[in-house]
Amino acid sequence: MESSPHAYTGPLPTPSTQAGREGLTAILARPARTAVALDFDGTLAEIVPDPEQARAHPRAVPALAVLAPKVASVAVITGRPAEVAVRYGGFAGVRGLDHLVVLGHYGAERWDAVSGEVHAPAPHPGVTAARGELPGYLDQIDAPPGIWIEEKGHAVAVHTRRADDPQAAFAALRDPLALLAARHGLVLEPGRMVLELRPPGTDKGKALADHVRGTGAEAVLYAGDDLGDLPAFAAVDALREEGVPGLLVCSASAEAPELAARADLVLRGPSAVVEFLASLAEQL
Numbered sequence: 152m153e154s155s156p157h158a159y160t161g162p163l164p165t166p167s168t169q170a171g172r173e174g175l176t177a178i179l180a181r182p183a184r185t186a187v188a189l190d191f192d193g194t195l196a197e198i199v200p201d202p203e204q205a206r207a208h209p210r211a212v213p214a215l216a217v218l219a220p221k222v223a224s225v226a227v228i229t230g231r232p233a234e235v236a237v238r239y240g241g242f243a244g245v246r247g248l249d250h251l252v253v254l255g256h257y258g259a260e261r262w263d264a265v266s267g268e269v270h271a272p273a274p275h276p277g278v279t280a281a282r283g284e285l286p287g288y289l290d291q292i293d294a295p296p297g298i299w300i301e302e303k304g305h306a307v308a309v310h311t312r313r314a315d316d317p318q319a320a321f322a323a324l325r326d327p328l329a330l331l332a333a334r335h336g337l338v339l340e341p342g343r344m345v346l347e348l349r350p351p352g353t354d355k356g357k358a359l360a361d362h363v364r365g366t367g368a369e370a371v372l373y374a375g376d377d378l379g380d381l382p383a384f385a386a387v388d389a390l391r392e393e394g395v396p397g398l399l400v401c402s403a404s405a406e407a408p409e410l411a412a413r414a415d416l417v418l419r420g421p422s423a424v425v426e427f428l429a430s431l432a433e434q435l
């Protein structure tokens with residue numbers, strides 16, 4: 152039965168790399184000095200066809216609520232607007248998650264559980280302009296049927312998962328949308344069957360490095376599943392070079408094999424990530 156975190160915890164898996172084993176050892180030795188940072192979609196939430204239906208795995212919040220009081224900090228670092236991740240995650244008002252931080256829009260936004268408020272940057276004028284142009288532009292370039300535009304406030308994203316051939320639609324739209332983004336001073340952020348036009352100036356690597364420095368953590372765990380998580384992986388590498396041990400966890404999928412190739416620990420999607428977090432919490 153899997154009715155409580157205790158019922159599904161097991162022995163911690165061993166990372167496949169020396170750096171990862173050192174990272175896990177440091178986390179187990181100094182949990183109160185450890186920063187835990189986690190991606191949302193594909194890591195804490197299963198991938199679903201409709202982005203508005205994504206929700207945290209049912210065991211994610213219970214596992215995090217046990218883990219968070221034992222470590223220096225838990226942060227969710229996501230491409231979603233922070234408020235959306237908080238809502239879809241069910242992260243607000245949870246005992247144990249009283250100090251949770253959600254860094255939205257790749258670190259441009261910050262929500263914290265203490266204040267319950269989102270701090271967001273000024274809107275980028277290029278997003279408004281690109282949003283207005285996008286429907287006509289997609290018609291003009293003969294975009295395939297089934298694509299869907301996600302309004303994200305500080306960004307706009309084009310999803311191909313519900314096209315007849317999602318990968319072909321992604322490939323066909325990538326260059327034209329990169330041109331549109333550049334014309335409006337934006338960057339194109341590719342993800343799992345999604346192409347997002349967003350302001351430049353931040354990424355999950357900067358968000359993670361700033362967060363770790365801000366907490367004064369002496370060890371770090373980062374888990375992600377998508378291309379947007381690669382800068383965070385690179386940030387953990389850089390922290391390791393500065394003497395901060397780290398553990399890189401991949402929530403694996405065939406859609407983003409690049410992550411598994413870079414990770415210390417490869418887990419089979421959000422349910423395995425959540426099980427790992429519960430096991431870790433149990434061991435600390």
Ligand SMILES: O=P(O)(O)OC[C@H]1O[C@H](O[C@H]2O[C@H](CO)[C@@H](O)[C@H](O)[C@H]2O)[C@H](O)[C@@H](O)[C@@H]1O
Nearest residue numbers: 191192198199200202205229230312343344345
């Ligand atoms: O940084 P993340 O938390 O991983 O967010 C990245 C993007 O996630 C969402 O899209 C992805 O998940 C959807 C729901 O499972 C799925 O339908 C889509 O194909 C995925 O790309 C979200 O909609 C985006 O805004 C995020 O940037």
